[in-house]
Amino acid sequence: MTTHPRKTPETLRSKRWFGASDLRSFGHRSRALQMGFAHEEFMGKPVIGIINTWSEINPCHTHLRDRADAVKRAVWAAGGFPVEIPVMSVSEQYQKPTTMLYRNFLAMETEESIRSHPLDGAVLLGGCDKSTPALIMGACSAGLPFIYVPAGPMLRGNWAGKVLGSGADVWKYWAEKEAGNITDDQWKDMESGIARSHGTCMVMGTAATMMSHAEVLGLTLPGASAIPAADAAHPRMAAAAGKRIVEMVWEDLTPDRILTRKSFENALTVHMAVAGSTNAIIHLIAMAGRAGVSLTPDDFDAFSRKVPVIANLRPSGEFLMEDFFYAGGLPALLKQLESKLHTDAMTVTGKPISETIALATVYDDNVIRPLDNAVTTANGLAVLKGNIAPDGCVIKPSAAEPRLLKHSGPALVFEDYDAMMKAVNDEALDVTPDHIMVLKNCGPVGGPGMPEWGMMPIPKKLLKQGVRDMLRISDARMSGTSYGACVLHVAPEAYIRGPLAAVQTGDVISVDVEARSISVALTDAEIAARLAAWTPPDRDYPRGWGKMSAAHIRQADKGCDFDYLEGTAKIPEPEIH
Ligand code: FES
Numbered sequence: 001m002t003t004h005p006r007k008t009p010e011t012l013r014s015k016r017w018f019g020a021s022d023l024r025s026f027g028h029r030s031r032a033l034q035m036g037f038a039h040e041e042f043m044g045k046p047v048i049g050i051i052n053t054w055s056e057i058n059p060c061h062t063h064l065r066d067r068a069d070a071v072k073r074a075v076w077a078a079g080g081f082p083v084e085i086p087v088m089s090v091s092e093q094y095q096k097p098t099t100m101l102y103r104n105f106l107a108m109e110t111e112e113s114i115r116s117h118p119l120d121g122a123v124l125l126g127g128c129d130k131s132t133p134a135l136i137m138g139a140c141s142a143g144l145p146f147i148y149v150p151a152g153p154m155l156r157g158n159w160a161g162k163v164l165g166s167g168a169d170v171w172k173y174w175a176e177k178e179a180g181n182i183t184d185d186q187w188k189d190m191e192s193g194i195a196r197s198h199g200t201c202m203v204m205g206t207a208a209t210m211m212s213h214a215e216v217l218g219l220t221l222p223g224a225s226a227i228p229a230a231d232a233a234h235p236r237m238a239a240a241a242g243k244r245i246v247e248m249v250w251e252d253l254t255p256d257r258i259l260t261r262k263s264f265e266n267a268l269t270v271h272m273a274v275a276g277s278t279n280a281i282i283h284l285i286a287m288a289g290r291a292g293v294s295l296t297p298d299d300f301d302a303f304s305r306k307v308p309v310i311a312n313l314r315p316s317g318e319f320l321m322e323d324f325f326y327a328g329g330l331p332a333l334l335k336q337l338e339s340k341l342h343t344d345a346m347t348v349t350g351k352p353i354s355e356t357i358a359l360a361t362v363y364d365d366n367v368i369r370p371l372d373n374a375v376t377t378a379n380g381l382a383v384l385k386g387n388i389a390p391d392g393c394v395i396k397p398s399a400a401e402p403r404l405l406k407h408s409g410p411a412l413v414f415e416d417y418d419a420m421m422k423a424v425n426d427e428a429l430d431v432t433p434d435h436i437m438v439l440k441n442c443g444p445v446g447g448p449g450m451p452e453w454g455m456m457p458i459p460k461k462l463l464k465q466g467v468r469d470m471l472r473i474s475d476a477r478m479s480g481t482s483y484g485a486c487v488l489h490v491a492p493e494a495y496i497r498g499p500l501a502a503v504q505t506g507d508v509i510s511v512d513v514e515a516r517s518i519s520v521a522l523t524d525a526e527i528a529a530r531l532a533a534w535t536p537p538d539r540d541y542p543r544g545w546g547k548m549s550a551a552h553i554r555q556a557d558k559g560c561d562f563d564y565l566e567g568t569a570k571i572p573e574p575e576i577h
Contacts, residue, residue, distance in 0.1 A: 007120075007252050009044035013144070014081075016576055017118035018043055024576055028118065042081040046249035048242070049119040050075075050082055051110055051135060053126040055089030060128035060207065061151055062198035063229055067238040071123050071149065074242030080121075080249070082242070085113050090130045092207075100477065101449025101549060103130040103137075103283075104562050110138025116574055119144060121249040123241055127151025127200045127229075129480070132210035133283035136219060140255050140290040141565070145248040147241045147348045148219045150211035152229035153321035154199030159190045166194065166201035167481020168315040171455065179463045199229025202321040204313040205480030209276035210283060215330045216270040217287075218258045218347030222356040226329035228322050244348060253350060259291035262342035266353065268299060269340050272307035273333060275316035275380035275398045277480025278488055282450075286559030292568040297392045297557050301383035301516065308374035309398050310336055312367050315483040316398040317375045319367050327367035331360035336370055378402065384487065384511065386519035387527065388473070388500055391491035391557045396483075397513050401469040404485035405513040409434040409471065411520070413505045416441055416537060417453050424459040431459050433467045436509045440500055441537055442476035443493025444553045444560050448539060448546055454478035454488040471511060473518070475500055475556075487511065487518065489556035495536050496555075502530035 009015070017028045032042050050071050054064035068084050075082035087109045090099045114122050122142070124135040127150045139146040157164025173190060176182045200207035211225040221241055227234045264284065271280055281300050288295040311333060312318050319327075334341060334357050343354035362368050369375060378397040385392050397405055412435045414420035420439050423429050437456050444450045454476040458467055472486045475493035492498035499520075503509070508521040522530075541547045552562040 004252060004257070007250050012044070012046060012249070013120050014047040014118040046080040046120040046246050047118055048075045048080045048082045048245050048249070049114060049117060049122045050084040051113060051122050051124045051139070052084055052086055053089045053106070053131045053135070054086070055091060057094050058089040058091035058128060059093065059195065059198065060091070060200045061089060061126070063234070064125045064151060067125055067149060067235060070235040070238040071242035074239040075246055078243045078246035080246040085117065087113060090128065090134065092129045098447065098449045098451035099130045100451065100560070101546065103134045103560070104549065104553070104565065105545065106131065106134035107137040108565065110135050111141045114139060114142035114144055115571065121245045122146040123245050124148045125151070127207055127211055129206040129210065129279070132207070132214055133287055136214060136287050137290045137561070140259065140287065143254055143256065145245065145253050146219070146255065147221070147245045147248065148214045149238050149241045150214060150220055150225045152199050152227045152231070152234050153202035153208055154195060155197040155228060155230055156202060156320045156322050157194040157196060159193035160186070163320065164190070164194045165203040165314040165320055165481070167205055167479050168203050168483060170194065171482060175458065175463055175468060178460055197230040201481055203315055203481050204274050204276060204311065204321070205315070206277040206279040207480070208321050209271065209274065209280045209480055212270055212274060212276070212330055213267045213280060213284060216266050216334065217263050218345060218353060221348065222359070223329045223331050226321055226325040228325055248348060248350070251350060253348065255291065258346045258348065259293065260345065261293050263345040264288045264293050264295055266341050266345055268303040269307050269337055270330070270333065271300070272304050272380040273309060273337055274311040274313060275309045275396065278381065278394050278396055279477055279480055281381070281394060282477070282489070282556055282560050286561040289559055289561055289566050290568070297383040297394065300381055304379040304381040307337070307340060308371060309376050309378070309380045310369040310371060310374055312369060312375045315481060316380065316396070323364070323367050327364035328360060328362050331356050332362040332368045335360040335362060336368055339371070382513050382516060384513065384516050384518040386517050387522070387524070388503065388509070388518050388520050389490045390499065391555065393473070393487050393490040393518060395485065395487045395513060399483035400485035404469060404471050406511070407436070407471050408508060408510040409436045411436050411438050411503050411505055411507045411509050413438045413503055414440070420456055424457045427461045429459050429461055431461060433462060433465070433470055436471045436473060438500070438503055438509070439472070439474035439476060440494035442474055443490075443495055444555060445550045446493055446495025446536065446539065447476065448541065448550055450477050450556065450560065452477050452479045452482070454486050455482035455484055473509065491555045491557040493555065497531050497534070497536075499527050499531065501534050501536070502527045504530070
């Protein structure tokens, strides 16, 4: 076996900035001295960029300033030189129209921040939904050794003696409020109990799914992804990452030595086992693309057929991320999945994932179940295709009412979100439980940014009849904390004249999840004729980021990366003049 050459102080990338004896290096050194550092504190040492998505407008990342300090402390102790670099926070709760519009912004910012500065390695601090894929996409493209410090989930929610889960219980109790079963005072009381600490949403939503993916891909320290943000183990994990990144720089442990087809297949296995967020399909395809690995929605479908849901976590199961941590966290899940994993896949520890598994213990096998005791017989994910969605669309069968997984009914079509919201509140709406709600023009271009509008609210009229799920189809995404029979990510999207645009109210749509099919009872000629006569709605992005995104974003089945950011083409090191 060949040994990878180690870095030395002479071959550090940062030496080009600090170690030369020319005019520019004089400037670089003098400006480090200006910041109060002595020569011996930065010369000949690995410079570690702490890429921090902390922001006062992101409650999921409130603690990341402190975590950056923990990382710094350890980098200093390990003989490195830490520098904190702030980047966009992509705050899921507050940033509109959708943080998805800014995932590629953060990916670009991360890549360029790493490449343009005198860094030898990076520690990435994030966790709220899009921040994980964005940071990893950018750092992959930059190509330096990096390690991911996931923000970790917040504590369990608590209200009136009940355990509350982020998002999922908001949707659930909102439906009860709309049905008249919860008072305004009770609803207000719930506000103070649902988010009890800093950290990310604490169900297996998008944030927890993506942090789990980061860990199984080998990009975090073992066990990092499920540590509750408020647990003292969390800053200890951040410090351990600071120590490890310095070693990784000397070992030259770059992401291309970690991220392979095998590691992404491990992520697909974990995705199905946790019934992960549908959003992760888009993100994982984009992350794989940056690592030179080709993933498609069909890969997800293939893995969904062979990996059962064994993590008993909401929204598909019973428990929350805090319970998952106490049950052993991701290493324990990997232990249960061992027979289905590529255990030789490399991690940031410099050792294969088999070593993580060897040290893991399952403390509660109701939360993290063995393969022969699945949480549900339904798949964690299914990719459907047909004349509405030639390039595919997705549904999470484990989070839907089983009766809707094979269903035909008349379409109830909305051309945009506002029209849909107005209609669902109209108690005179002509709708039955058999109707299939269709929402158009919410895709990557039409949204813009593919907002999480796919879990359309059940019409008020049906809520009062006790209906809590119905079939819904859109080119939007839905929150990873959402549930229901929602068919999402229809590709190509309506706005660019995908066939979804041709569907009209009253058309009969058929969905058969077992057969992986979705179709509208129209001929190809009828669809073509309707599309020819169809005009997309106006989208008012005359300039700026929205305009740039619309011009370059790929469709959902391709990961929504920008066409000019995809791939692994090598960008030269910056000239230092
Ligand atoms: Fe940040 Fe859910 S809002 S993870």
